[in-house]
Amino acid sequence: MTLLAAGLSGGLAPLGVPGLPDPGVVTRVALPTVQVLRDLVAMGAVGALVVAATCVPPAHPGKDENMVRGVRGRLVLVAQLCATAWVVADGALLALVYADTSGATPRQAGFWNEVVFFARSYELGQYLLWGAALAAVVAVGSAVLQRTPTLGLVAAIALVALWPIALTGHAAGTLNHDDAVNLQMMHLVGISVWFGGLLAVALIWRQLGPSLSSVVRRYSVLAGWCLVLVSASGLAGAWLRLPSPGAVWSYYGALLAAKVGAVACLAAAGWWHRHHVIDRLDRLDRTGQKADIRGEGGAGKGIGGVFARLVVVELVVLAGAAGIGVALSRTAPPAPAGGQEPLTTAQSMLGTAMPPMLDAAGWFTRWSLDTLFLPIAGGAIAWYLVGVRRLRRRGVAWSWLRTASWVTGWLLFIWATNGAPNTYGRVLFSMHMVQHMTIATAVPTFLVLGTPVTLALRTLRRRTDGSRGPREWLLQLVHSLPAQLLGHPVVASALFVVGMVAFYYSSLFETSLEAHTAHVLMTVHFMASGYLFAEVIVGDDPGLQRPPYPLRALLVMITFGFHALFSVTLMSSSRILAEVWFAALGRDWGDTLAGDQYLGASIGWGMGEYPLLVMAIALLISWVRADGRERRRFDRREDRENGRQLAQYNDYLRQLSAAGKQSSPPTMTSSGETTTKESSG
Structure with a gap:
């Protein structure tokens, strides 16, 4: 899907910039392929961690429920594998992006030294390097975590690790760069939790047993919010990229329309999923047909087959949408009707035009x-x-x-x-x-x-x-x-x-x-x-x-x-x-x-x-x-105890008074010492 969309839109063609050598067809094909694989494994890692942290109950509720075991442990293992692949893909992308931007090939002398310099000195390389570093933290954290609080922390780091991808996404090159990056980040969070969470549920649903209905319902709520986030951020990002309404008829507009259509299909599948599959799961759960939910016979076999088919269809459509997004990153948006005017210094620094003088x-x-x-x-x-x-x-x-x-x-x-x-x-x-x-x-x-x-x-x-x-x-x-x-x-x-x-x-x-x-x-x-x-x-x-x-x-x-x-x-x-x-x-x-x-x-x-x-x-x-609250608490306590503390305090004052009467004020002797005379009265 990615290669087909990029090929139709010209994203696989040589750049044709005078003086810049062509990196070759291998680089032009491998770059979008590795990029879509990176995006898929990143989504898998994020979704598995989020579902494990928010939807799945512990293996033994009430006993060691803070330990990551059972189904949660399986999801963490999936996240570890996906995060490891994420690191490898980001490393490969670093070399491919440098080759694509410079026209160099790995067979040239000093290529890898130049890649290291590119990763340390240029923003694009730094973004990829930071992405790989954060993905490595997620992989190591998934490998060593044992308790649920740490699971939540690693899931949060995985979501943050999407930020470098947003900085290099297809919306990050517009004039309104900051807004485009923000929208791309929202888009990535929504699609990652949606796709990765669905993949996680597909991998563990047979092991959930009686918890299947509640887990699927919780994921469905997450997916619903992700649909809102993906739709809103996608439409706003398209509005930033397209110079005019007529630009929807370009190749770039066609890719956007295909992505919108994929999201609409997913929304329809999610609605059917929530109003049919989940309701039937709830009915089976209430009637005690636990074994049938896993497809062992009777009505459960039918619901299991429907659930599996629906999950597979949603995963395929989501993967296709991700592939279209990568193709968009390789496709230049349509230029304005009058051509792109050169940016001023202020525009290149601020991302917008210099504002006018500030008045009241x-x-x-x-x-x-x-x-x-x-x-x-x-x-x-x-x-x-x-x-x-x-x-x-x-x-x-x-x-x-x-x-x-x-x-x-x-x-x-x-x-x-x-x-x-x-x-x-x-x-x-x-x-x-x-x-x-x-x-x-x-x-x-x-x-x-x-x-x-x-x-x-x-x-x-x-x-x-x-x-x-x-x-x-x-x-x-x-x-x-x-x-x-x-x-x-x-x-x-x-x-x-x-x-x-x-x-x-x-x-x-x-x-x-x-x-x-x-x-x-x-x-x-x-x-x-x-x-x-x-x-x-x-x-x-x-x-x-x-x-x-x-x-x-x-x-x-x-x-x-x-x-x-x-x-x-x-x-x-x-x-x-x-x-x-x-x-x-x-x-x-x-x-x-x-x-x-x-x-x-x-x-x-x-x-x-x-x-x-x-x-x-x-x-x-x-x-x-x-x-005031302390005074009222004291009054209530005194009422319950019939003034015990107040009586004790009065007794203490009477004892002090009696002790004072038993002694006279100290007097100074000729040698400078003080003495006290006992009273006879």
Whole structure:
């Protein structure tokens, strides 16, 4: 499928660039073939780990249920084999990609030394190298893991390992590079969990026994969400790549249409699967026909055959869709009607055109949507509101202040990552500082006041068969050793302050302006460190051990004092941060680099005040409420014990008074010694 699609669209033809030698037909054919194999084994590894961590119950529920054995162990073995093949495929791709871009062949002298240089010095080679390294971590982790918490960690690393593939995907070469990479990552996550999970279920369904119905239903829910993710990200990515609606009639548009058709067929199969196969499995499960589910006779034989055929058809269609995606990576999208104009320096650096001069209205009207953080924020708000509605339907009260705090925090996050701070954050240091302070201080404070963990624990469904769903993994996370360590008051404060100083006074700041991956990591770090610090100070969710209230108040003053000191130091500094980047943009409006940096440092100082005020008010209210709760607990205990502690305290005071009457005040002798006279009275 891949070779046929790439051949029809011209993806296997020589590039025909003057002065660049042709690597040969072997390289042109082997490259897409190895790439599709790499994608398939990556999906297999991700899907097997996710299904094992979220859908499959333990081999012995209630006894050693944290041990990875039985069906879970088989899936982990599958993931290990797929991850090992993933490493080998990425290594082969490294050589093939270099041969394809340089026109060299492995038979030439010094070819492999050049491949090593390509992997260390060029972005494309570095992406493939990082992908192989992360896949190796997944393979080794799958080989050594024995407990379920480690299984969850390895599954998370496998999902992260898809990021280098997104950076080299067919959508990563557009002008809007960052948005294209974000959409490609969502697409990969959805298709990997979908395809790999289906492969995992196909491999183990005969060994599941009575758990087959519940496992298939849980996977079906995952597949449904993956369908939404794949469809939305695919359509948005196509909109970025196609210059006009008429471009759908090109070869590239035909490949996109074929991929959309494959997803539509899978959606129809999934609907039939959920409304027929799963319902029949449930009926067999309720009637006790456990053996028949595996196809040993009777009605079970029919359902087993239908289930197997449906899985095979879905796997074939999914593999075909993956092959079409690889063919798209080898096919150039149609050019605009007027031809592609040369990119300016700002366009090549920013991925978009230089924004106009920022005015007062631009703070609210300049928007550049971020395809990664906008869906995350929107999904977080929707989940919270659905959870509150579910509680109210059960008659459980939930504070409207918590809801307002959560929504306010995410709205601020949307503005910081999609509004003017995102539009100008890589052009003006002052707007970058607005974005940083909003994400690191204001947003986490409001989110913590929303107590999301408490809401999740009250609304998420508890599983009783030993498998781990969202509620169980959330409890595992908040009580884990890394969470306790990072949530320690000293560590959280150090991450909040020292991390910021290290970021700006090193090359990390300029790297975050140049590379999309570094920018995403920067945002995640600021958000996470700010959330941990706010949780230590004003949080009310279970999990962390918080210090007494006087120490919390002292910690707030010390931390924000260091934060203010950093801003003042930056204001008085003559060194321009990321000077090479800002100067190369060629901005011909606004303040000078030195003046804009001074403004940014002033904003950093000033914008630390209103989150501090919100945090201080919340801390004071929480302190007063805690004292009130302690006083009420004491009163209730005294009522139950008929004032026992108060009577003991009064007896203690009477004993002190009696002891004082039995002795007179000490007197000084001529030698300087003190004596006490016993009273005769």
